[in-house]
């Protein structure tokens with residue numbers, strides 16, 4: 001069985017471009033407008049990959065955006081493309097001072113973390129009072145099989161489908177108020193359509209990028225009914 005990290009491979013980039021998630025900048029743009037993030041405000045992108053969102057926020061809105069990501073490969077590739085303030089680091093230990101940022105993005109990255117609760121705690125610490133956390137990620141409409149997926153060694157976000165009920169509890173426990181929660185599963189479906197156009201079928205894509213014999217994983221995945229969500233939560237004043 002292959003153990004590639006799908007998000008680090010050119011096989012997914014040739015479908016999604018430099019953003020490594022469903023929907024490209026659509027939800028990023030929506031968050032800037034909904035949270036009213038202003039020019040020169042400080043924003044962090046946790047799990048920034050190649051820094052596409054950092055670049056977008058800087059060039060489209062003149063936001064003072066920064067990024068962290070543990071992938072040496074993606075950070076280096078991003079820096080080769082453009083001189084961006086993106087550094088190696090993990091969400092569980094954010095290398096910035098308390099109350100430094102006006103907003104923090106986590107786009108399709110919590111699903112890759114062993115304990116995303118620790119990252120939520122860190123995001124809360126680095127946000128100013130009244131600041132926003134913006135999360136978009138994959139979730140399970142039927143979360144009963146989530147734990148079985150987690151035990152697989154396949155390196156894809158889909159292994160970490162989020163249980164929304166649990167996320168809501170954890171977010172509020174950390175001191176946030178959830179103000180927007182939306183279902184954007186249409187973006188995940190569109191990504192699958194794009195993959196099929198590129199690779200002829202999802203099975204071919206799976207075989208090339210992820211695993212040659214993972215029917216058990218795929219069965220559990222379909223039982224979970226994957227979806228895609230967008231959430232904004234506000235740190236108390």
Ligand SMILES: C[S@@+](CC[C@H](N)C(=O)[O-])C[C@H]1O[C@@H](n2cnc3c(N)ncnc32)[C@H](O)[C@@H]1O
Pocket residue numbers: 007018019020021046047048049050052068069070071074089090091092106107108109112113157
């Ligand atoms: C699917 S990619 C999304 C990248 C980027 N947010 C985007 O949408 O283009 C997931 C990213 O999460 C990063 N990641 C994995 N574990 C992480 C952690 N513990 N803390 C921060 N980022 C992490 C990966 O290296 C990868 O770049």
